[in-house]
Amino acid sequence: MDFDRLVLFGYAIFLAVMLAINLLYFFQIYRYRLPGDASIGILVIHIILLLTVIAGTTVYIGAIN
Amino acid sequence: MPHLIEQNIDTNDDAFLYLNLHADEKIHYIVRHHWAGFLGTLGLVLGMALVPIVLLFISGALLDGSLEGAGPIVFLFISGFFVFLLTFLFGSWINYYYDIVFITNKRILNVDQKGLLSRGTSELPMKQVQNVSAQVEGFLQTTFNYGTLVIETAGAGTSDDPNRPGLQGYFTIHDLPDPNRLARIIIEFHHQAEAEDDPS
Numbered sequence: 542m543d544f545d546r547l548v549l550f551g552y553a554i555f556l557a558v559m560l561a562i563n564l565l566y567f568f569q570i571y572r573y574r575l576p577g578d579a580s581i582g583i584l585v586i587h588i589i590l591l592l593t594v595i596a597g598t599t600v601y602i603g604a605i606n
Numbered sequence: 607m608p609h610l611i612e613q614n615i616d617t618n619d620d621a622f623l624y625l626n627l628h629a630d631e632k633i634h635y636i637v638r639h640h641w642a643g644f645l646g647t648l649g650l651v652l653g654m655a656l657v658p659i660v661l662l663f664i665s666g667a668l669l670d671g672s673l674e675g676a677g678p679i680v681f682l683f684i685s686g687f688f689v690f691l692l693t694f695l696f697g698s699w700i701n702y703y704y705d706i707v708f709i710t711n712k713r714i715l716n717v718d719q720k721g722l723l724s725r726g727t728s729e730l731p732m733k734q735v736q737n738v739s740a741q742v743e744g745f746l747q748t749t750f751n752y753g754t755l756v757i758e759t760a761g762a763g764t765s766d767d768p769n770r771p772g773l774q775g776y777f778t779i780h781d782l783p784d785p786n787r788l789a790r791i792i793i794e795f796h797h798q799a800e801a802e803d804d805p806s
């Protein structure tokens with residue numbers, strides 16, 4: 542059980558780092574995007590893909606515990 | 607490819623403030639790099655995404671299901687790997703998409719996105735343009751009509767070619783759509799700038 546918690550904690554730290562990097566990218570888009578460009582569309586697709594992976598993992602972890 | 611070269615731009619938008627446009631300066635073209643130049647990165651990421659799936663398939667076949675006990679850990683690792691890949695792809699896309707060339711009636715501004723929160727802007731006055739050449743090389747570039755624009759200048763130049771860093775007297779910009787048309791446009795603006803300086 543302790544090992545599982547350690548693995549989950551490591552995964553949580555990793556996700557936090559990835560979230561921070563993504564927030565910096567979001568800020569970059571907010572700061573430098575030009576009117577009418579494709580940034581928002583790609584950003585929405587990126588967020589949907591990220592959430593799909595994270596939500597899928599959460600559901601799986603929840604199901605086996 | 608009309609979406610690659612934009613015209614009719616409202617430069618009053620705050621998004622253009624960082625370019626420090628002159629009072630009588632107007633942006634005529636916004637040119638982004640051609641999407642085909644991003645295909646290499648996209649292929650790399652798609653190839654990397656297949657790696658854990660292939661490894662799982664091979665491991666499952668070779669170890670005859672002995673990975674079952676380590677299932678959750680392997681699943682977390684793969685999930686983390688995909689989160690990393692998506693973030694890497696998004697960052698690479700920003701690096702590609704936010705490399706922009708602005709062609710105004712006075713200058714050529716080359717905005718170079720270098721990574722997370724790092725941008726460089728180099729500018730070349732139209733009056734300093736001496737020669738513009740377009741290079742379209744290889745199957746992909748010929749098929750999709752994109753290539754390298756080399757602008758010879760009277761002053762110091764810049765280059766994003768790793769083989770010719772800091773080359774003096776040349777602006778080298780890779781993966782631009784329709785480089786021959788861009789070369790013609792720049793030459794026309796150069797002639798206009800010269801005519802404004804010397805009305806006789």
